[in-house]
Amino acid sequence: MAGLIHPLWLRITHWLNALAVVVMIASGWQIYNASPLFGEVRFPEQVTLGGWLAGALLWHFAAMWLLATTLLLYVVLGLASGRLRSKLWPLSLRGAARDLRAALRGELDHSDLGRYNMVQRVCYAAVVVDLVLLLLSGLVLWKSVQFPLLRDLMGGYDSARVVHFFAMLFLVGFIAIHVFMSLLVPRALLSMIRGA
Ligand code: HEM
Structure with missing residues (x-):
């Protein structure tokens, strides 16, 4: 279709991924509350999913397959089609700082939705790496005995918990900014639904 941006x-992997991530985060907070890593940090019951530890674990394990599948499809199809390379490459932190300054001054150009600015590129690439880190650290927490090498790479079971927690925090920060930005540019949101 001419003029197709996404x-x-x-679009399918993006929205299924968004659903999986929301379920993972809300059920993860419930799991966390059953045994807080940082005694004083607890998540309000209203934003958790599952009702209690066992219920939350069921949600977490169900959504993890959806997350892993959509992420794998996004990366494999993105690489095979060359789209990942053309949209997110090259990356430049200096360029991201320049575009961020322009965005804060309200001078960033959004006329071409088919081209990501450097802040978007860096953020999208970072969140993909973050999701991989979440899955790998989660694998250590779930099957610690079966994945000893991965566990050691994470610095052991306890530090895998810390990695998992901070990777979750990064993801929550990303989602907050990402959703805010897409509401600021409704045309971008529509193109992620309609494709054009
Ligand atoms: C309900 C919440 C969400 C909304 C409203 C939303 C909206 C959008 C929109 C409008 C775009 C189009 C690109 C743009 O112009 O910025 C986009 C792209 C993207 N979103 Fe989201 N998104 C959501 C959740 C998520 C989540 C949870 C993730 C990952 C954890 C995510 C990761 C991405 C990535 C990686 C891209 C770039 C895709 C590509 O072109 O390769 N989004 N999103």
Whole structure:
């Protein structure tokens, strides 16, 4: 289709991924509350999912397959089609700082939705790496005995918990800014739904 910005596979993986991530975070907070890593930090019951530890674990384990599948499809189809390279490459932190300054002054150009600015590129690439880190550290927490190498790479079971927690915090920060930004540019939101 002429003028297509986001192919169908991307939109499907994006929205299923968003659903999986929301379920993972809300159920993860419930799991966390059953045994807080930082005694004083607890998540309000209203924003948790599952009702109690066992219920939350069921949600967490169900959504993890959806998250892993959509992430894998996004990366594999993105690499195979060359889209990942053309949209997110090259990356430049200096360019991201420049675009961030322009955005804060309200001078960033959003006329071409098919081209990501450097802040978007860096953020999207970072969140993909963050999701991989979340899955790998989660794998250590879930099957610690079966993945000894991965556990050691994370610095042991306890530090895998810390990695998992801070990777979650990064993800929550990303989502807050990402959703805010897409509401600021409604055309971008529509294109992620309609494709064009
Ligand atoms: C309900 C919440 C969400 C909304 C409203 C939303 C909206 C959007 C929109 C409008 C775009 C189009 C690109 C743009 O112009 O910025 C986009 C792209 C993207 N979003 Fe989201 N998003 C949401 C959740 C998420 C979540 C949870 C993740 C990952 C954890 C995510 C990761 C991405 C990535 C990686 C891209 C770039 C995709 C590509 O073109 O390769 N989004 N999102």
